[in-house]
Amino acid sequence: GAVVSQHPSWVICKSGTSVKIECRSLDFQATTMFWYRQFPKQSLMLMATSNEGSKATYEQGVEKDKFLINHASLTLSTLTVTSAHPEDSSFYICSVVTGHNQPQHFGDGTRLSIL
Amino acid sequence: AQSVTQLGSHVSVSEGALVLLRCNYSSSVPPYLFWYVQYPNQGLQLLLKYTTGATLVKGINGFEAEFKKSETSFHLTKPSAHMSDAAEYFCAVSDTSGTYKYIFGTGTRLKVLA
Numbered sequence: 001g002a003v004v005s006q007h008p009s010w011v012i013c014k015s016g017t018s019v020k021i022e023c024r025s026l027d028f029q030a031t032t033m034f035w036y037r038q039f040p041k042q043s044l045m046l047m048a049t050s051n052e053g054s055k056a057t058y059e060q061g062v063e064k065d066k067f068l069i070n071h072a073s074l075t076l077s078t079l080t081v082t083s084a085h086p087e088d089s090s091f092y093i094c095s096v097v098t099g100h101n102q103p104q105h106f107g108d109g110t111r112l113s114i115l
Numbered sequence: 116a117q118s119v120t121q122l123g124s125h126v127s128v129s130e131g132a133l134v135l136l137r138c139n140y141s142s143s144v145p146p147y148l149f150w151y152v153q154y155p156n157q158g159l160q161l162l163l164k165y166t167t168g169a170t171l172v173k174g175i176n177g178f179e180a181e182f183k184k185s186e187t188s189f190h191l192t193k194p195s196a197h198m199s200d201a202a203e204y205f206c207a208v209s210d211t212s213g214t215y216k217y218i219f220g221t222g223t224r225l226k227v228l229a
Contacts, residue, residue, distance in 0.1 A: 006158070041224075042221075042222070049216070093158050093159070095158075095159075100213075100215075101167075103149050103164050104215070106159040111156060
């Protein structure tokens with residue numbers, strides 16, 4: 001299966017700053033990636049579908065101007081949390097789609113803490 | 116609309132005992148089904164999947180699951196629990212509309228008692 005690298009694994013920053021999270025598909029060219037958010041002791045919540053070379057598709061209730069997604073190449077998608085506030089603190093996970101009826105492959109997640 | 120139900124948010128078993136984690140789905144067409152495990156502060160690791168073919172699926176770490184269409188279930192089992200199996204387990208159904216999206220269950224936290 002695809003190997004997915006997510007960076008950074010952990011970040012702490014001040015309120016009002018922007019934070020970029022990278023998701024790399026190391027051995028597969030991925031036209032589709034997903035970004036999830038996970039609150040403590042809860043399941044994953046899909047935020048958006050990242051499409052290579054086109055705009056991301058956001059789920060209902062997710063602010064696209066707050067969570068900027070860029071999928072400029074077949075191996076890299078980035079999620080930028082703009083003007084982050086404490087309520088944006090969470091665990092963010094990306095995944096890579098490798099094909100029809102194939103499982104998603106997940107990164108190790110990024111723990112974001114906004115002070 | 117599709118949905119996934121995982122009965123039991125917490126399951127405790129003794130080391131060496133049978134592990135049974137339940138997953139039921141609702142879908143108008145047979146979906147693709149997956150089980151993932153998540154350890155603290157990590158992403159999700161695929162345990163096994165069902166797409167087509169044999170309904171009893173074997174995965175990693177001694178886990179297996181059986182797809183039962185009549186019961187719309189895909190329960191995860193392991194004959195003998197190990198301490199290292201303590202983790203969060205998620206059942207997921209793929210969206211059959213072709214978007215590749217998953218519908219996740221709420222998760223089951225497995226605790227293994229010594």
